[in-house]
Amino acid sequence: MYIGPFYFDTKEVFLILAAILVGFAMYFGWSVWWFDKRVLLTIIILMLLTKGLLPAIHNEAFFILAIVTIFLTLYLPIFQVILFYFISFLLFRLLRVI
């Protein structure tokens, strides 16, 4: 799907939709069980940025890392989750996963 000069695949469109939904939840004060909405929004923005930099061939590794990262937001403070996300990418690169 093209939005202006940019092409978005389905995963990116769903990620943007998730960001919009979390934004709405924050604006209207909808409660999200267990998850912190600010943390989720921050993570989604970071994921959108990194997804934009990754070629589509690495979608599987990205998807697994995204699921683990979102799950970790339940247990770890935001700084440690962000650290985990970037260290995992670094290790993916070192181990030639991506």
Place this chain on the structure above:
Amino acid sequence: MITSRKKIFYAKLVSAVIIAAFIVNYLGQDVFHAGTPRIRPDAQSLILARLTGLISLSRNFIAQLPFAKSRSSLEGERATVQQGKPDNSYKPVAQGVYAKEEGDKKIKLYQENEVQWLYYEFDYKGKHYKIRYALSDGAPNRESLEKILGE
């Protein structure tokens, strides 16, 4: 069916995630301050203590191996616990632990208030013993303690 190439891919992916989790856990405890990006003021000494702890752990493991020579770890080494700061001849080796060499003797100095003390409790010949040791030294070797007590 999962091909061997795919298996390697998943193995690498899972190991990367697990290693990252361990690194984050370590950094969160020893380098950064309570889940914030601020670096702890005592980060350097904590890292040093962790490293020396690891080295002494591996040393203890090697000492326990059957082919290792049975020699008292205290031979040629003297350890003292004191309150005040040591003089300049001592060099810091871990948090609150200083050391210097005099000829072929090694002298270690532990600062009572700075060292992170741990306790090792065990029973030997019907008696209960509680031994205090510095975190940086690692847990004492049971066999060498029994050898000292048996003498």
